[in-house]
Amino acid sequence: MGLQMNSYLIKQSIKITTPIFFGYIAIGIPFGLMIVNAGYPWWLAPVMSLVMYTGAGEYIAVGLFAAGAGLFEFMLVQFLLGVRHIFYGLSLMEKYKGLGKYKPFLIYAVTDETFALISNLNVPENVNKGLFFTIISALDELYWVTGSLIGAVACNLLIRYDLAQYLKGVDFALTALFVVIVTEQLKASRENILSVIVGIFTAAAVIVLYRLGLFASSNIIWVSICFGLGIMLLLRGRNFYRSENKKSAGETEWKN
Numbered sequence: 001m002g003l004q005m006n007s008y009l010i011k012q013s014i015k016i017t018t019p020i021f022f023g024y025i026a027i028g029i030p031f032g033l034m035i036v037n038a039g040y041p042w043w044l045a046p047v048m049s050l051v052m053y054t055g056a057g058e059y060i061a062v063g064l065f066a067a068g069a070g071l072f073e074f075m076l077v078q079f080l081l082g083v084r085h086i087f088y089g090l091s092l093m094e095k096y097k098g099l100g101k102y103k104p105f106l107i108y109a110v111t112d113e114t115f116a117l118i119s120n121l122n123v124p125e126n127v128n129k130g131l132f133f134t135i136i137s138a139l140d141e142l143y144w145v146t147g148s149l150i151g152a153v154a155c156n157l158l159i160r161y162d163l164a165q166y167l168k169g170v171d172f173a174l175t176a177l178f179v180v181i182v183t184e185q186l187k188a189s190r191e192n193i194l195s196v197i198v199g200i201f202t203a204a205a206v207i208v209l210y211r212l213g214l215f216a217s218s219n220i221i222w223v224s225i226c227f228g229l230g231i232m233l234l235l236r237g238r239n240f241y242r243s244e245n246k247k248s249a250g251e252t253e254w255k256n
Contacts, residue, residue, distance in 0.1 A: 006131070009127065009128070009131060009132050009135055010135060012132075013132065013135040013136045013139055014139065016117060016121070016136060017117065017136055017139045017140055017143070020113045020114075020117070020139075020140050020143060021139075021143045023113065024055075024113075024140065024143035024144040024146075024147050025143060025146065025147040025150070026147070027055055027144075027147065028049070028055075028143070028144050028145075028146065028147020028148040028149075028150070028151060029147050029148070029150050029151035029154070030151060031045065031049075031055070031058055031059055031062075031147070031148050031151060032045040032147070032148040032149060032150060032151020032152035032153070032154070032155060033151040033152070033154065033155045034059070034062050034151075035048070035062050035148075035152060036151075036152050036155035036156050036159070037155055037159075037164075038062055038065065038066055040065075042152040042153055042155070042156040043152070044152075045148040045149060045151065045152035046145050046148055046149045046152065048061065048148070049141075049144050049145040049148045049149075050141075050145060053108070053109065053111070053141055053144065054078075054081070054082060054111070055111070055144065056081055057078050057081050057082060058148075060077060060078075060081065061074070061078075064077065064221070067220070067221070069221065072222075073221055073222045076222055076225065077221055077222070077225070080225060085110060088110050088115045089107065089110070091115070091119060092110065092115065092118065092119065095118060095119065095133075096133070099129065099130035099133070100130065101130070102130035102131065102133065102134045103130075105134060105137065105138075106130075106133055106134060106137055109137035109138070109140070109141055110137075111140065113140060114136065114137050114140045117136060117140075118133055118136065118137075121136075194232075194235065194236075195232065198228055198231050198232055198235070199228055201231075202224050202227045202228040202231065203224055205227065206220055206223050206224045206227060207220070209223075
C-alpha cells in the first residue's frame, strides 16, 4: 500500500510540475552557459543551483562575480531580491503546519513557481501532505539543476572544441530575463510603471556618476539600490502616510 501511494504521489507530482519542467530547463540552460562562458568551471552551475536555488539570484551572481563585488554588496543584493520570500513564508504557514521533518526542506525549496503550485493545491485527506509537497518541491529543484547542468556542459564542450563563437549574445540572457520580469509586472499592474521609471533613471544617473570617477565600478549596484529606495520613499512615502491618515480619520469618524 505504501509503495502504491508513493508511486501515485510521484506520478501526480510529475503531472503537476510538467509546466515548470519546461520553464526551468529553458531558463536554466542560459545560466549554465553564462557561468562557464564567464570563465568558471562547469560544476559550479549545478552546485550553485543546489545551494542557492534562486534563478534571478544566480543570474545576478554571475554579474556580481564579474564586477568584483564585495561580500556585503553581494548579500545586500541577494537579500533585497529575495525579500518577497518572507511573504511567501507567511502565506504558506497554514499549508506547512504540522509537517514536521518535511518542513526544513520545504522552506528552503520555496520559489515563485513552487509557491504558486502549492498555495493553490488541494490535497486529499488520505494523502501524506508533507511527502506530496516535498516531491513537488524536489522535482522543481531537479528541473532547475538539470537545466543549469545541461547549459554548463554544453558551454564547456563548445569551448573545448573551439566553437566559442556560438556563445556570442549569451550574456544578454540576464538582460532578457529582467525585461520579461518587468514586462510581466507592468501587465499585472500599471502602478508598477513608477518603480520602472525610477529604476531606469537611477541606473543611468549612477553610471554617469561612476564615469565622473565618484566611486568604483564595484559600488554601482549598491549605490543604485540606495538611490532607488530613497527616491521611492520620497515619492510614495507621503502618499502612504496620507492614505494611512485618511483611514485613521475615517475610523475615528465612524466610531463617533
